[in-house]
Amino acid sequence: MTDRHDMTPTSPQLSLTELRALTPARVGLGRAGASLTTQALLDFTLDHARARDAVHAPFEAEAIAAVLAGQGTNALIVTSQVADRADYLKRPDLGRRLSRESRELLEGRDSVACDLVIVIADGLSPAAVNAHALGLLGTLMPKLAGVxxxxxxxxxxxxxxxxxxxxxxxxxxxxxxxxxxxxGLSAPQSLGAYLTFAPQPGLTDAARNCVSNIQAAGLSFEEAASKIAWLAREGLNRNMTGVALKDESGLQLVAPLVAPA
Incomplete structure (x- = not known):
């Protein structure tokens, strides 16, 4: 039986202040009687308002397309079948299909087969797309050279x-x-990237790979672009995405245990 005085001392516990500095999550909020402290309640209310604002922010589609055009990329602007933002939130099914005008626009292009199409979409946080999509795309495109x-x-x-x-x-x-x-209450402007091989209507999310939490407090553009590019190249090489394709991009960053002679 080991005497407690002979045990190796453990690391000191983090203070609440130090713990809060490690995460945007709500940690150790404290209580005032049976309720939250006034400051914690005010912070929650502000973050909730920011999340709602992110959902209802106007999507700057024309501005994004204009920037892309200035960079030499002529983007196509399309819309789904939803009538407005309220319709979007109530009818997810309408957001999954193109409007008649947009479908005719794409059909009329008589497109040549290609490896990849990139879609920039508003989703549930237009504010995230307005803030991050062009920056991420600018980091991603060089990594897709040859595709x-x-x-x-x-x-x-x-x-x-x-x-x-x-x-x-x-x-x-x-x-x-x-x-x-x-x-989220701590991430109102989070961007996601979804990769789908052999796209066609009717697929489920099991057919996709997702790189999520692309934002200031999450994945950087460089980290996200590296993951997306790896998944895109491997998916095209293996003819698959989704549950069959595991993200092993991080293995490229692992140094060998033994240095070469």
Whole structure:
């Protein structure tokens, strides 16, 4: 039996102040009687308002397309079947299908088969897309050098599955959709990237790979772009995405245990 005085001392516990500095999550909020402290309640109310604002922020589709045009990329602007933002929130199914005008636009292009189509979509946080999509795309494009990119599409009122119809109409082997994720109280502007091989209407999320939490307090553009590019290249090489394709991009960063002679 080991005497407690002979045990190796453990590391000192973090103070609440130190713990709060490690995470944006609500830790050790304290109590005032049976309720939260006034400051904790005010912080919660502010973050809740920011999350709601992110959902209802106007999507800057034309501005994004204009920046891309200035960089030499002529983006196509499309919309889903939703009538407005309230319709978008009530009818997720309408956000998964193109409007008649947008479908005719893509059908009329008579597209040549390509490796990849990139879709920039508002999703549940247009604010995230307005803030991060162009920065992420600028970091991602050089990492996709040699991949045949057929088009960049900017989609309003979109759910993730809208990319399946877009990719099928543009004859893409794969779509990458950059879309605003559902806002959290500590992450109202989080961007996600969804990769889908052989896109076509009717696919489920089991057919996709996702790189999420792309934001200031999450994945940086460089980290996210490296993961997305690895998944895109491997998915195209293996003819698959989804549950069959595991993200092993981090293994490239692991140094060998034994240095070469």
């Amino acid at each position: 045949g990119i057929g088009a960049v599409v900017v989609a309003g009122g979109a759910r993730v599955a809208l990319g399946d119809e877009v990719g099928a109409l543009l004859r893409a082997r794969m779509t990458i959709m950059l879309i605003g994720e559902r806002p």
